[in-house]
Amino acid sequence: MSKQSRIFEISRTILAITIALLIALVTILFVSEEPANALSTFLLGPLKSMRHFGNVLEMMIPLLFTGLAVSIMFSSAQFNLGAEGAFFLGGIASTFIAVKWALPNVIHPVIAILVGGLVGAVFCGIPAILKVKWNATELVSSLMLNYVALFFGLYIINYYLRDVNAGAMVSYKLAETSKLIKLIPKTRVHFGIIIAAIAVIAIFYFMYRTRWGYRIRLTGLNSSFARYSGIKTASVIILAQLLGGFVAGVGGSIEILGMYRRFSWQSLPGYGWDGIIVAILARNNPALIPVGAFFLAYLRIGADLMARTSDVQSEVVYIIQGVMIVLIAAESFMAQYRHKLVFKEARNRSV
Amino acid sequence: MSNFFNIIFSVDFGYAVLRVTTPILFASMGALISDKAGVINIALEGMMLIAALTGVIVSALVQSAGLGLLAAVFMGALVGMMLAYFALNLKTDVILAAIAINLMAIGGTIFILFVVAGDKGISSSLPSLVLPKVTIPLIEQIPVLGPILSGHNILTYLAFLSVWLMYIFIYKTPLGLRIRAVGENPHAADSVGISVRKIQYIALTMSGALAGFGGAYMSMGYVSWFSKNMTAGRGFIALAAEAMGGGTPQGAMLTSLLFGFFDALSNSLQSLRIPAEFVQMIPYLATVIGLVIYAANKTRQIKRIQANKERDANI
Numbered sequence: 001m002s003k004q005s006r007i008f009e010i011s012r013t014i015l016a017i018t019i020a021l022l023i024a025l026v027t028i029l030f031v032s033e034e035p036a037n038a039l040s041t042f043l044l045g046p047l048k049s050m051r052h053f054g055n056v057l058e059m060m061i062p063l064l065f066t067g068l069a070v071s072i073m074f075s076s077a078q079f080n081l082g083a084e085g086a087f088f089l090g091g092i093a094s095t096f097i098a099v100k101w102a103l104p105n106v107i108h109p110v111i112a113i114l115v116g117g118l119v120g121a122v123f124c125g126i127p128a129i130l131k132v133k134w135n136a137t138e139l140v141s142s143l144m145l146n147y148v149a150l151f152f153g154l155y156i157i158n159y160y161l162r163d164v165n166a167g168a169m170v171s172y173k174l175a176e177t178s179k180l181i182k183l184i185p186k187t188r189v190h191f192g193i194i195i196a197a198i199a200v201i202a203i204f205y206f207m208y209r210t211r212w213g214y215r216i217r218l219t220g221l222n223s224s225f226a227r228y229s230g231i232k233t234a235s236v237i238i239l240a241q242l243l244g245g246f247v248a249g250v251g252g253s254i255e256i257l258g259m260y261r262r263f264s265w266q267s268l269p270g271y272g273w274d275g276i277i278v279a280i281l282a283r284n285n286p287a288l289i290p291v292g293a294f295f296l297a298y299l300r301i302g303a304d305l306m307a308r309t310s311d312v313q314s315e316v317v318y319i320i321q322g323v324m325i326v327l328i329a330a331e332s333f334m335a336q337y338r339h340k341l342v343f344k345e346a347r348n349r350s351v
Numbered sequence: 352m353s354n355f356f357n358i359i360f361s362v363d364f365g366y367a368v369l370r371v372t373t374p375i376l377f378a379s380m381g382a383l384i385s386d387k388a389g390v391i392n393i394a395l396e397g398m399m400l401i402a403a404l405t406g407v408i409v410s411a412l413v414q415s416a417g418l419g420l421l422a423a424v425f426m427g428a429l430v431g432m433m434l435a436y437f438a439l440n441l442k443t444d445v446i447l448a449a450i451a452i453n454l455m456a457i458g459g460t461i462f463i464l465f466v467v468a469g470d471k472g473i474s475s476s477l478p479s480l481v482l483p484k485v486t487i488p489l490i491e492q493i494p495v496l497g498p499i500l501s502g503h504n505i506l507t508y509l510a511f512l513s514v515w516l517m518y519i520f521i522y523k524t525p526l527g528l529r530i531r532a533v534g535e536n537p538h539a540a541d542s543v544g545i546s547v548r549k550i551q552y553i554a555l556t557m558s559g560a561l562a563g564f565g566g567a568y569m570s571m572g573y574v575s576w577f578s579k580n581m582t583a584g585r586g587f588i589a590l591a592a593e594a595m596g597g598g599t600p601q602g603a604m605l606t607s608l609l610f611g612f613f614d615a616l617s618n619s620l621q622s623l624r625i626p627a628e629f630v631q632m633i634p635y636l637a638t639v640i641g642l643v644i645y646a647a648n649k650t651r652q653i654k655r656i657q658a659n660k661e662r663d664a665n666i
Contacts, residue, residue: 031466079446130639136646139393139446140594143587144642147635155628276450313465318458325451330441 004341009283012334016327017295020320027319028312038310045305046298052305054187058259059297060290062087064196065251066275067293068203071284073124073244074276075207076237077220080127082142083248084272085149086120088265090252092153093119095171095263098178098256099161108178113195113253120249121242123149128241132234138241150268157263171263180258190258197290199247204286206243216240248272277321280328296321358619365499367618369507372611374399374573374582376510377565378589379596379603380517381558386593387521388554389534394434394449395562396586397456402427402566404460407479407577408467416480416571420506423567424560430456431559435552461579474570474577481575482506482567504572506564513561517600530554562586584635591638595645606641613637 025039032038046052066083073080094112103111126145127138154169161171180191207213219226219236227233251271256263274296281292299317307314327333358364378395385392402423410419430452437448461471468474482505491501521527532540533550541547565585570577588610596602613634620630 130643130646134643134647135650136643137594139391140587140591141639141642143393143584144591144635144638147584148632148639151628151632151635155626158628159626273450273454276447277454280447313462313471315458315462315465315471318455318462321458322451322455325454326437326441326443326448329447329451330437330443332440332442 004345005338008334008338008341011337013281013328015334016324019327020323023323024316024320027316032310032312034310038306038312041309042302042306042312042316044302045309046301050184051186052301054184054189055301055304056294056297057184057189057193058187059300060293061190061192061196061258062251062255062269062271063274063278063293063296064193064200064289065254066248066271067278067282067289068199068275068286069120069124069244069246069248069251070272070275070279071282071286071289072203072207072216072240072247074279075220075284076216076240077223078128078131078237078241079139080124080142080241080244081139081272081276082124082127082145082241082245083275084268084270085142085146086123086245086248087252087255087271087275088146088153088268089123089149090116090120090249091256091263091265092156092252093249094178094253094256095161095174096156098174099172102175103177105177108175109180109257112178112257113250116253117246117250120252121246124241124245124248125238128238132237146268146272154266161263163262166262168264169266173262174257174260178257180254188259190254192254192258195250195254199250200286200289203247207286212236212239248275277325280325359616362495362498364615364619366503367615368608368611369499369503370573371614371618372608373504373507373510374565374568374585375589375592375610375614376604376607377506377513377561377568378586379592379607380510380513380600381561381565382590382593383517383596383598383600383603384521384530384561385554385558386598387534388530388551389537390438390445390551390555391590392431392434392449392555392558393446393587393590394430394452394456395558395565395589396582396584397449397453398427398430398559398562399566399569399582399586400456400460400580401430402563403570403581404463404474404566404577405563406567407474407477407570408463410571411474411477411479414478414480416482419480419571420482420564420567423571424563427563427566428556428560431556431562432552434559435555438555439548439551457580460577464577464579472579477576479571479575479577481571504568506568506572509564510568511604513564514600514604521600526553565589588634588638591642595638595641597645597649609641610634610638 028038029035046056066087069083069086073083094116097112097115098108123145127142130136130141131138157171158169163170163172183189183191183193207217215226215231215236216239219231219233223233278289278292278296281295282288299320303314303317306312378399381395382392405426406419406423409422410416434448434452437443438445464474465471468476470476484502485505485508487501491497521531529540529545529550532545533547537547566582569581589607592606592610593603596604596606617630617633
């Protein structure tokens with residue numbers, strides 16, 4: 001990417017975020033009786049104490065994984081929305097290992113996370129295989145399979161892992177050996193953030209420095225061209241979905257092992273959809289995923305704090321997300337400005 | 352097993368199938384019209400949700416179920432236009448724009464529900480109205496069929512009527528022809544002076560309005576309240592029904608009925624000794640299987656036609 005178009009993309013993103021925030025601010029002004037308090041908590045709340053900033057980092061971890069997962073899958077131009085189901089099933093699988101198996105300290109979480117990742121990979125591989133083999137649209141099939149994953153997972157919890165004495169529909173307690181250690185005192189930030197950092201670096205390297213990553217990106221940019229240059233696009237597509245599903249499954253496992261004492265999700269947690277937002281913010285570039293994940297996590301925690309201390313509900317953040325997605329993904333948004341930039345550059349060169 | 356057949360061959364079950372098919376049928380007509388114009392609309396889910404809430408709020412405010420329905424449909428159409436603006440003017444990928452709308456709908460409806468009703472889960476504090484049920488004078492008296500076909504919500508009849516209207520609209524009117532032309536080949540349509548953008552605007556607006564009917568039915572017929580995320584994937588199921596129905600109104604109706612059948616089955620099977628989770632999984636799993644069968648058939652057909660062409664060319 002040239003320097004010019006990078007400046008353009010950055011300014012476009014900032015403007016889109018600004019517009020989204022302005023719309024949210026106007027909404028808050030409308031519904032709130034104490035808008036000043038609500039606004040300051042929303043925008044600055046997460047910075048006011050270590051605990052709240054810790055919340056942002058905790059929230060960031062699952063978003064990093066699903067953001068990476070979606071960016072890999074979307075890079076191959078497949079609208080596979082299975083990250084949601086893969087994340088959920090990853091959590092279920094690692095709960096199973098954490099509850100049923102007795103393993104020593106470090107090995108226990110490693111095995112649980114790997115199994116979670118494999119389950120996620122298989123899950124996201126299904127829509128890809130249906131697409132490649134029978135040409136069934138991956139968009140619809142992955143949407144439907146997410147619900148299948150939800151009910152299948154709940155079945156596993158209800159019939160194999162449910163602690164009847166716990167009152168609610170939750171699993172048995174996860175074994176102490178399986179849990180991820182906490183890193184920062186007074187917060188719940190856990191070892192998962194280090195795994196996430198490694199994943200970001202590894203996937204950036206894979207996508208931009210290896211042959212297979214190049215094949216995935218080329219297939220995504222122009223699958224006919226990729227096919228004519230001898231790339232087996234079918235296997236590339238399947239590989240990308242397997243890898244994406246693996247990352248999402250690992251994310252689900254880590255979220256459960258790092259943050260929970262029992263498995264307690266009753267519905268799909270929504271991190272797969274959030275991963276789409278993160279991936280769009282990061283333009284599918286793994287290196288930018290942390291920025292997108294941090295930003296989204298910050299917004300979410302800010303909104304939560306606002307809901308707790310003022311009369312504005314945290315759901316206002318959904319409005320911001322929607323506007324952001326639309327404007328950032330909009331090709332024509334600020335197209336005139338880009339036109340001017342290109343024009344100026346061309347004139348400068350010709351002189 | 353005999354229990355199972357007792358459930359399926361009961362009058363109640365037949366009635367339930369039509370009842371649960373209604374929202375899927377409306378939404379699948381919405382999916383059809385936008386698909387015919389060459390744009391996939393996966394925002395049906397969010398549109399239904401927004402319309403369902405609109406119906407409840409407006410009918411509670413003005414104490415008129417009819418106006419509530421009107422407002423819901425209008426709101427659906429408005430969101431359809433919004434999607435068209437994002438996709439056609441701002442050139443956002445239509446799938447991403449639709450995902451944005453769906454996410455906004457989930458959070459936005461909860462936000463507004465709390466502002467209006469003071470609850471984040473359910474609208475029961477609002478005195479909202481439901482649309483009337485209709486008994487059909489003669490049909491009502493036929494044994495077995497009567498109780499299945501008569502006494503439904505007025506929107507259920509409208510949903511089946513919309514299939515017929517959609518057929519007429521798409522295949523027998525000039526605008527329907529233009530919509531199909533744009534969907535088949537936008538460049539060819541453009542070259543004979545059809546404004547592709549205008550046609551797609553119209554199609555997405557209609558698609559939203561149809562989703563609006565479906566949403567209104569959810570909160571003003573199927574049940575008498577709005578609850579968060581009450582559409583539970585019906586918009587997506589409708590999308591699958593349309594794809595499986597081969598892109599025709601009749602086909603989409605048959606597949607919608609099939610999903611309605613599985614949906615009703617999952618409701619009634621809960622009395623049997625099958626894990627509830629598996630029963631709830633049925634409609635979604637059936638959708639995936641149906642989608643694959645349809646897509647596989649279509650691919651085979653295309654291959655056969657190509658093979659025939661090649662053989663003809665060789666002769």
